[in-house]
Amino acid sequence: MSGHHIVMPNTYRQVLIVLMVLMAATIIAAKWEPMNIGITGNLLIALAIAGCKMTCIMLIFMHVKYSSKLVQVFAFCGLFWFAIMMVFTFNDYLTRSWNSPFITPAPVAGGHAAPADHAAPASHATPAPADHSAATAEAAQHS
């Protein structure tokens, strides 16, 4: 026999049941009206459930739990690089004034900047107080 760990069928079955329950949960969370907590909350719940499913699959089905430290590091590095890409990308997108939910354009004389609306792209909600902003909003809308 080799040194590789043998995972018992019962463990696989339990993981399958957990995965099915989580799949039902993600549909209920998305479609059942009392669970509707706004677009950001719904997305976070969906991603959290998908993350749990991924963790179950990786740890048990893919044997990461029983693998050597070196293999575990390799299994983690894909996630890590993906995190770098997402963080750097959104570091840019979330801080652009025309579509950021966090940054409102500076008020200009004769107009006032409306807070960005989460439910709609900010380019629709932002009034165009000056020529420059109007051009930017226009560009964001049609790009």
Place this chain on the structure above:
Amino acid sequence: MSSAADTHEHNPHLAHHFETIEQQEEAQSMGMWLFLAQEFMFFGGLFCAYAVWRFTYHDAWFEGSSHLSTFWGGLNTIVLLLSSYTMAMGVYYCQIGDTKRLTNRLIMTLGLGIVFVAVKLQFEWFPKFHDGVVPGQWWGPAGHYADMAAFPEQGHLQLFYFLYYVMTGMHAFHMLIGFGILIPLIVMSAMGKFGPQRFMAILNFGLYWHFVDIVWVFLFPMFYLVT
């Protein structure tokens, strides 16, 4: 190299450039995980594009998603999770040396995979092609998707469906590659090529199959359940 290698009993499953069978297995696992990390980055670019456009055009995402069938998407999720389970059980039967059950589990995995792709084409893609839900010059939602034509930002909606086809399409393409590897594995398994001493091919294919499953686990809520 040394005369000792000629005299002692050599494990036929151990390649000459490895010291021990454990070292060989770890190297094989590590190489597969490196490949999967690369796959993750490949899909990662698409996920990143998805995130940026969803963030920018949420209304279009909501409209586009409301026309995708949760029933067929959910059914396919169940099918794919089951195929991951049969694959994992295949690894178990290979490790304990039950090659008959291993062959059965591999065939089940292939069958469930084929069901997944068939459902996707027959009940999701083809009806959409028929009703003009095709981004680009043929865009023109009609028939079952006619009310989508009333959405003010058709370009944003096309972006949603562009990503839908590219991401689920790349996922389905990975499954087709999986079929191409599974079929030889089934033949080899039926010929008794795998067993407790030789299971890394099964284990590594299982890693690939589970990875494809994980991609779908994210694609399902991201496309079918935007609320």
